[in-house]
Amino acid sequence: IAATNRDLEASMRAHQFREDLYYRLNVIEIRIPPLRERREEVPGLVDFFLKKFNAQYGRAVDVPADTMRVFVDYHWPGNIRELENAVKRVVVLGTARPVHTEIVGNINRGPRVTMPGAPTVAAAVASPDAPISLKEIARQAAREAERVAIKEVLDRVHWNRAKAARLLQISYKALLYKIVQCGLVVQETEPEKQKEVIAS
Incomplete structure (x- = not known):
């Protein structure tokens, strides 16, 4: 299973993606809307990841209501993987405050065009x-x-x-x-x- 937010067919035709790799991956294509278009799913996903990482690290950390509202309002350019990592950090740190502050800053700056590490x-x-x-x-x-x-x-x-x-x-x-x-x-x-x- 491979996932991307790029139009691989267009990238292939523009010689920005390997043709042989495209046809190797292109067996069944499933288009899933980005998380920003499914905001109502965010609380359920947060609860799922909380249970997963609390069990993994032996913690009992929760996401407060104000942080949950921020999670729902955020545009999540990295989709579910970004949300999963955010919840994991909350559990590892034992508090939601650093993640809350970072995401509020991202919201105030507006949507990012590219994600860190993407150019590489x-x-x-x-x-x-x-x-x-x-x-x-x-x-x-x-x-x-x-x-x-x-x-x-x-x-x-x-x-x-x-x-x-x-x-x-x-x-x-x-x-x-x-x-x-x-x-x-x-x-x-x-x-x-x-x-x-x-x-x-």
């Missing part, structure tokens, strides 16, 4: 001879989602890494490794420095 994928597809690694695309997306989640948790606890590790349900050493791996700038706080001295 489009560039790979545009070249007829370029190999397409869906696994690598998925890995890049997962790394970016992990980086954003770690940064938000660290900012939320004022870079208290011991507390952030507990909230993220990973070991302290694993968090330090991921901070370096994600290229995050370490912001020292006095309480954190003292804890690290005691731990050492």
